[in-house]
Amino acid sequence: MTTLKRADARKNIESIMDAATTCLARDPDVSVAEIAKxxxxxxxxxxxxxxxxxxxxxxxxxxxxxxxDEQLGAIDLDGDPRTALSRLxxxxxxxxxxxxxxxxxAEQSMPHEQFQAVHLGLLDRWKPLMERGxxxxxxxxxxxxxxxxxLLQSVLHAASGAVYRGEIKASEAGGLVDGTVQAALxxxxxxxx
Amino acid sequence: MTTLKRADARKNIESIMDAATTCLARDPDVSVAEIAKxxxxxxxxxxxxxxxxxxxxxxxxxxxxxxxDEQLGAIDLDGDPRTALSRLxxxxxxxxxxxxxxxxxAEQSMPHEQFQAVHLGLLDRWKPLMERGxxxxxxxxxxxxxxxxxLLQSVLHAASGAVYRGEIKASEAGGLVDGTVQAALxxxxxxxx
DNA sequence: CCTAACCTGTACTCTGATGTTCATCATCTC
DNA sequence: GAGATGATGAACATCAGAGTACAGGTTAGG
Numbered sequence: 001m002t003t004l005k006r007a008d009a010r011k012n013i014e015s016i017m018d019a020a021t022t023c024l025a026r027d028p029d030v031s032v033a034e035i036a037k038x039x040x041x042x043x044x045x046x047x048x049x050x051x052x053x054x055x056x057x058x059x060x061x062x063x064x065x066x067x068x069d070e071q072l073g074a075i076d077l078d079g080d081p082r083t084a085l086s087r088l089x090x091x092x093x094x095x096x097x098x099x100x101x102x103x104x105x106a107e108q109s110m111p112h113e114q115f116q117a118v119h120l121g122l123l124d125r126w127k128p129l130m131e132r133g134x135x136x137x138x139x140x141x142x143x144x145x146x147x148x149x150x151l152l153q154s155v156l157h158a159a160s161g162a163v164y165r166g167e168i169k170a171s172e173a174g175g176l177v178d179g180t181v182q183a184a185l186x187x188x189x190x191x192x193x
Numbered sequence: 194m195t196t197l198k199r200a201d202a203r204k205n206i207e208s209i210m211d212a213a214t215t216c217l218a219r220d221p222d223v224s225v226a227e228i229a230k231x232x233x234x235x236x237x238x239x240x241x242x243x244x245x246x247x248x249x250x251x252x253x254x255x256x257x258x259x260x261x262d263e264q265l266g267a268i269d270l271d272g273d274p275r276t277a278l279s280r281l282x283x284x285x286x287x288x289x290x291x292x293x294x295x296x297x298x299a300e301q302s303m304p305h306e307q308f309q310a311v312h313l314g315l316l317d318r319w320k321p322l323m324e325r326g327x328x329x330x331x332x333x334x335x336x337x338x339x340x341x342x343x344l345l346q347s348v349l350h351a352a353s354g355a356v357y358r359g360e361i362k363a364s365e366a367g368g369l370v371d372g373t374v375q376a377a378l379x380x381x382x383x384x385x386x
Numbered sequence: 387c388c389t390a391a392c393c394t395g396t397a398c399t400c401t402g403a404t405g406t407t408c409a410t411c412a413t414c415t416c
Numbered sequence: 417g418a419g420a421t422g423a424t425g426a427a428c429a430t431c432a433g434a435g436t437a438c439a440g441g442t443t444a445g446g
Contacts, residue, residue: 006414006421031403042424047405146360147369150351158347167339176340184377199391199444224433235394240435
C-alpha cells in the first residue's frame with residue numbers, strides 16, 4: 001500500500017516520458033502515436049496516463065528543466081569568468097545535445113506565460129556571470145547583454161544541428177562551441193585569448 | 194495577344210506571391226487560407242494559379258533565391274577579407290530580415306535534393322572569401338570551415354529572431370551581427386580588430 | 387457591348403492528428 | 417488463485433487543413 005500505482009504502470013509512464021523526450025528533442029511536432037510506438041506502448045495506454053499531448057509535453061519539459069537546473073546548479077561560477085564560462089558552456093552543451101528541440105515543443109504546447117517563466121529562469125543562470133565578466137573586462141560590453149545571451153543559445157543550437165547533420169563530430173562540438181563563444185565575447189582589439 | 198494572361202490575373206499572382214513571402218517568412222507552417230486572405234484573394238483563386246501549396250512555396254522560394262543571388266552577386270568580395278565580409282554580412286542581414294523563416298518552409302515543402310542544391314548554391318557565395326581570409330591570416334583556421342559557415346547563418350537567424358521578439362532594435366542589428374561574427378572569426382590571442 | 391477569361395463563396399471529399407469509448411485480455415498484488 | 421488494476425486494439429467522433437467542383441457574378445479587352 002506504500003505505492004500509489006502498480007509497478008508496470010509506473011514503468012510504462014517512465015518509458016513514455018523517456019520516449020517523448022527523445023522524440024520531441026528530434027522533432028517538436030512528433031505525433032502521439034509515434035511517441036507511444038517508440039515507448040513500446042499502445043496509444044490508448046498513453047492517454048490513460050496523460051490527459052493530452054500538451055500535458056505530456058509539459059511534464060516532459062518540466063522534468064528536463066528540473067534535470068537541467070540540477071546540472072547547472074552544481075557548476076562553480078566563481079573564479080576567472082572565462083574559465084567559469086567554459087564550465088557552464090560544457091554542461092549546457094551536454095544538455096542541448098540531450099534535449100535539442102524540446103524547447104521548441106515547449107514553446108508551441110505550453111501556455112505562453114509558463115514557458116516565459118521557465119525560459120527566464122534558465123537565463124538567470126547566465127546573467128550574473130556575464131555581468132561580472134563585463135564589469136571586470138573579461139567580456140566585451142559594447143553589445144547589449146540580451147544579444148549576447150541570445151547568441152549563446154544560438155551557438156549551442158547551431159552546434160546541435162551541425163552534429164545532427166553530420167557536419168561536425170559530436171566529440172569536437174564542445175570545443176568548437178567554447179572556442180567560438182569565447183572569441184565572440186572578446187572585445188575587438190583585445191589581446192585576451 | 195502579347196500577354197499570356199489577363200492583367201488582373203497577373204496582378205493577383207503577384208499579390209499571392211508577395212503575401213506568401215511575408216507569411217512564410219514569419220511562419221513556415223502558415224495555411225493556404227491565411228495566405229489567400231492576406232493577398233486579398235479567394236482561396237480558390239489561389240488554387241487557380243498554383244497547383245498546390247508545395248508548388249506555391251517552391252515558386253516563392255525560387256524567386257527569393259533569384260533576388261538574393263542578384264543582391265549578393267553585386268557585392269565586391271575583393272580587397273581586405275574583413276571589410277569584404279562586412280559588406281557580405283550587411284547584405285545578407287537585409288535578406289535574412291526580409292525572408293526569415295522562408296528557408297524552413299523550403300526545407301519542409303521542397304524535394305530534398307532541390308533544397309540541397311539551392312542551399313549549397315548560397316553557401317558558395319561565402320566559401321571562397323572565407324578560404325581566402327583563412328589563408329592570409331585574416332580569419333582563424335583552427336576550426337572547420339563548415340562550422341564557421343553554419344555559425345554565420347546561425348548568427349543571422351538569431352538576430353532576426355531577436356529583432357522579432359523586440360530584444361534589439363532593427364537599426365542596431367546589422368552592427369551587432371558584424372561585430373559578433375568578426376570577433377568569432379578572430380583567432381584567440383590575435384590583436385586584430 | 388459582348389465574350390472569354392477570371393474571381394468568388396459554398397460545399398464537398400480526403401487525409402492525418404487528437405482524444406474517447408468499450409470490450410477483452412493480461413498481470414500485478416494480496 | 418481471485419479480484420483489482422492496467423494494457424490493448426478496434427471503432428468512433430472531431431477538427432483543421434489541403435485540394436476539388438460548381439454555379440453564378442465580374443471585368444478585361446477587343
